[in-house]
Amino acid sequence: MSEVMNTYQERLDRVFKTLRLEQADRVPVLGTYGTWGAYYGGYTDSETNWDMDKCGKAMLKMANDIPMDMLHQPFARPGGVYQALGSKAFHYLSDSNIVQYSDESAQIMKDDEYPEFSKDPFRFLVEKVLPRKYAELAKDSPMRDLAFAKGAMKFGMFGAQKGAIKGSLAAQGMPVLFDGIILHPxxxxxxxxxxxxxxxxxxxxxxxxxxxxxxxFTPLVIRLGMGQVHMAPPSPNPKALLLPLHLPTMLKVADFDKYYWPSFKMIMEFFAAHNVYVIPFYEGDWSRFYNHLQELPAKKTMGWFEHGDPKEMKQKLQDTMCIIGLFPATLLQYGTKEECIAKAKELLDNLAPGGGYIFGTDKELIAPQDAKAENVIAVNKFVMEYGIYK
Structure with missing residues (x-):
């Protein structure tokens, strides 16, 4: 095995050993660098959405320049697909800005349409939601059919290009964590x-x-997740899906118990049973729900957390899930190297003992000003040196 492939396998093993709550040789570092990576590579978000070669070059530059064990995912969106279908939701404030999503465009299902949706969610998506969200799909045939075919072709090309980027990263020893993304219903x-x-x-x-x-809707979400797993290039590597969670910290506990938790637990248990790691991004403060999270399949997930007391989180969740995150992206933006390193040391002291902690930021880096590159590099180097298990 070549030196590059040895490095690739060592990094992969380090991350997934930690994810299984085992103690690796040191604390792994996950590069949670989203569209910030486009700007680090010398491009804008819109450029990398329309030119996947530029996305790949930016990711390769990050992999070369920034010490880490794994990148979380390619950051580009399929601009060609949105254009082909006539998207009403995704747009740019300027050519150099980050793609925006309009919440008003989400209000396309009428409140009296729930029974029709529940009867057949997939049919409702195809026949009602897509034509309302994408202008070209609301046209009569053959224009609608041509737009759909063009969008499908563009989406297939986008998937192939993402696969090529992951292959290029692997060729220089850098694994990528996520094989796809799902959302809670x-x-x-x-x-x-x-x-x-x-x-x-x-x-x-x-x-x-x-x-x-x-x-x-829950069974369809599961099918969509498994579809992405099966479409991923053949590999002996474990499969992983990102699950961003938006609403829970806005909900009362009673509403969380009624609307959110049953489907969330079902999704997590299904994928755990099929040896797929679903890694939720726990937006906001989830301390109200730590007792719920203790019910999830042990050693089968990783919690990417935005807020929380590291000591309490370690105490409550150390037997259930690997923890990632909590390092404030704002500190990478506004802090000194010394302040950033001090915060990293605090997190490692509280979360690293015994394993089960992967170092990462409290959220994905998006805008060019979200972090100073020199702070990112300094912190990651520190974690790799200080986070060695004796």
Whole structure:
């Protein structure tokens, strides 16, 4: 085995050994660098969305310049697909800005359409949601059919290009964690069908219909996740899906128990049973729900956390899941190297003992000013040196 492949395998083993709550040789470092990576590579977000070669070059530059064990995922969005389908949701404020999503465009499902949605979520998506979200799909045939075919072709090309980027990274010893992304059914309904305000209104006015819709949508979400796993290039590496969680910290505990937790637990248990790691991004402060999280399949997930007391989190979750995150991205932006390193030391002292901790930022880096590269490099070097298990 070549030196590069040895490095690749060592990094991969270090991350997944830690994910299984085993103690590796040192604390792994996950590069949670999203569209910030485009700017680090000398491009804009819009450039990398339209030219995947530029996305690949930016990721390779990060892999070469920044000490880490793994990148979390390619950061580009399929601009060609949005254009082909006539997206009403994704747009740019300027040519050099980050792609924006309009919540108003999510309010496309009427409140009296829940029964129709619950009866057949997939049919409703195809026949109602897509034509409302994408102007070209609302046209009559053959224009609609041509737009769909063009969008499918563009999406296939986008997937192939992402696969090529992951291959190029692997060729220089850098693994990529995620094979795809899924959303919780309630988040999906809020983000793309009803809007956040619409869903909170539905909790009050149509609680039974909302609950039924979430239950009906859950199997389709699972199918979409497994589809991405199966489409990933053949590899002996473990498969992993990202699951961003948006609504829970806005919900009352009673509403979380009713609408969110049953489907979330079902999704996590299904993928754990199929040896797929689903890694939620726990946005906000989840301390109210630590007791819930203790019910998830042990050693089968990793919690990417934005906020929380490291000591409490370690105490409550160390037997259930690997912890990642908590390092404040704002400190990488505004702090000195010394301040950044001091914070990293604090997190390692509280979270690293015994294993089960992967170093990462509290959120994905997005804008060019989200972090100073010199701070990122200094902190990662420190973690690799200080985080060695004796």
């Amino acid at each position: 309630m988040d999906w309904i809020a983000d793309f069908f009803r809007g956040i305000k619409g869903v909170f209104g539905d909790i009050r006015r149509r609680p039974a219909e909302l609950s039924e819709a979430i239950q009906a």
